[in-house]
Amino acid sequence: MSGGGPKYELHEGAPLPDELLLEPRKERIEQVLANRTRNLVVVLDRLEDSFNMAAVLRTCEAMGVQEVHVVRNPDVPWSPNSKVTQGCDKWLDLTRYDDFTSCRRALKDRGFSIQVSAVREGARSLFELKFDTKVALVFGNERFGVSEEVLSQADGFFWLPMLGFTQSLNISAAASASITRAVAWRMEHLGRHGDLSADETRALRDHFKLLSVKQRGRLYGQHVKRG
Amino acid sequence: MSGGGPKYELHEGAPLPDELLLEPRKERIEQVLANRTRNLVVVLDRLEDSFNMAAVLRTCEAMGVQEVHVVRNPDVPWSPNSKVTQGCDKWLDLTRYDDFTSCRRALKDRGFSIQVSAVREGARSLFELKFDTKVALVFGNERFGVSEEVLSQADGFFWLPMLGFTQSLNISAAASASITRAVAWRMEHLGRHGDLSADETRALRDHFKLLSVKQRGRLYGQHVKRG
Numbered sequence: 194m195s196g197g198g199p200k201y202e203l204h205e206g207a208p209l210p211d212e213l214l215l216e217p218r219k220e221r222i223e224q225v226l227a228n229r230t231r232n233l234v235v236v237l238d239r240l241e242d243s244f245n246m247a248a249v250l251r252t253c254e255a256m257g258v259q260e261v262h263v264v265r266n267p268d269v270p271w272s273p274n275s276k277v278t279q280g281c282d283k284w285l286d287l288t289r290y291d292d293f294t295s296c297r298r299a300l301k302d303r304g305f306s307i308q309v310s311a312v313r314e315g316a317r318s319l320f321e322l323k324f325d326t327k328v329a330l331v332f333g334n335e336r337f338g339v340s341e342e343v344l345s346q347a348d349g350f351f352w353l354p355m356l357g358f359t360q361s362l363n364i365s366a367a368a369s370a371s372i373t374r375a376v377a378w379r380m381e382h383l384g385r386h387g388d389l390s391a392d393e394t395r396a397l398r399d400h401f402k403l404l405s406v407k408q409r410g411r412l413y414g415q416h417v418k419r420g
Numbered sequence: 421m422s423g424g425g426p427k428y429e430l431h432e433g434a435p436l437p438d439e440l441l442l443e444p445r446k447e448r449i450e451q452v453l454a455n456r457t458r459n460l461v462v463v464l465d466r467l468e469d470s471f472n473m474a475a476v477l478r479t480c481e482a483m484g485v486q487e488v489h490v491v492r493n494p495d496v497p498w499s500p501n502s503k504v505t506q507g508c509d510k511w512l513d514l515t516r517y518d519d520f521t522s523c524r525r526a527l528k529d530r531g532f533s534i535q536v537s538a539v540r541e542g543a544r545s546l547f548e549l550k551f552d553t554k555v556a557l558v559f560g561n562e563r564f565g566v567s568e569e570v571l572s573q574a575d576g577f578f579w580l581p582m583l584g585f586t587q588s589l590n591i592s593a594a595a596s597a598s599i600t601r602a603v604a605w606r607m608e609h610l611g612r613h614g615d616l617s618a619d620e621t622r623a624l625r626d627h628f629k630l631l632s633v634k635q636r637g638r639l640y641g642q643h644v645k646r647g
Binding site: 221225228229244247248251252254255256257277279281284320353354355356357358359361362363365366367368369370373374376377386387 | 448452455456471474475478479481482483484504506508511547580581582583584585586588589590592593594595596597600601603604613614
């Protein structure tokens with residue numbers, strides 16, 4: 194179900210990341226942590242274009258959205274274009290699922306409302322959505338939109354008001370407009386976007402510090418794990 | 421300086437578009453006209469990626485932004501990916517320039533404020549910008565940003581608050597976030613986004629009707645112009 198990049202682990206004898214990182218880097222990590230959330234997450238349902246995959250990841254990372262949940266496209270491998278991500282994906286928690294049902298179950302267990310980008314009867318404008326609870330924004334395939342599986346299991350639908358002849362935005366543009374809107378809403382109505390708990394902050398700080406060590410493969414790669 | 425798709429012209433003897441279009445199409449055209457503006461425009465400075473070119477055009481069309489001004493990239497032809505535009509570009513007024521200076525002159529003559537997306541000393545947050553006057557939003561090259569020519573001739577700079585490690589959004593994402601924000605601002609503060617004058621509406625209505633005729637190449641193509 195899960196995925197992501199290589200795993201690293203601290204082990205006895207290896208220098209602590211704290212000893213290897215310079216102050217400016219540590220300060221940068223604290224800034225990012227202060228603007229991070231796990232209460233707004235993004236779900237990508239069977240995307241097929243590597244440029245879109247990458248652009249959405251980059252938007253999430255830039256906007257402090259820590260979690261991206263990816264439902265597998267049976268026909269196309271998950272392959273975000275690295276020229277577009279520029280390596281940002283290493284900072285994200287990417288969870289992969291074989292189907293939407295298991296993705297939804299995991300998010301519902303954590304109390305998320307599943308809001309799906311789709312033009313449907315009863316869909317609300319993006320500008321009417323509130324973001325004061327846990328919200329998962331779901332975006333579908335570039336050509337087919339979200340699957341029937343998603344449509345039947347959504348808590349709600351939203352759409353970006355389309356003012357021209359065009360009937361939908363490209364997924365990278367739609368996700369950017371939606372995420373930016375959500376972040377702006379949270380800043381305005383909640384006073385801040387970042388809202389990690391103390392425990393979450395501590396865990397993510399350790400993880401970000403590990404990822405910030407240039408020699409992490411050699412120092413902390415699983416092959417040298419001793420503990 | 422200028423560009424765009426093929427040109428069509430009414431001429432004696434050809435049926436009027438009004439006679440060929442069905443009512444639902446005419447109503448759709450009126451809806452689009454009511455949400456169209458020439459007071460918010462987008463400038464693309466030397467883009468190089470055909471996916472980005474296309475995604476921005478699609479966002480503009482979808483958001484009622486009628487004019488896109490394109491400054492030539494000397495190394496890469498202007499070639500928006502048609503799978504991404506899905507043909508939306510025919511509805512837009514695309515003006516092309518050899519350099520930014522001539523683009524800027526044309527926009528300044530019409531009273532535009534030139535606001536450039538760039539992280540610079542004194543740059544304002546996107547969320548602080550007002551859109552109650554004529555504003556041109558300028559986006560630069562994917563790798564190099566906007567040129568020195570642009571930087572020295574801007575009226576102001578803006579940036580999207582970057583909350584993570586990523587230092588900038590992909591251009592298609594940045595443009596979408598910015599344009600959506602501008603449209604939402606205009607709706608909230610001006611009561612509406614569309615603001616064509618009566619003359620502009622009339623001219624664009626005629627143009628949209630012509631473009632809506634499936635046989636326009638045969639009926640109105642320049643090669644059959646008689647007038």
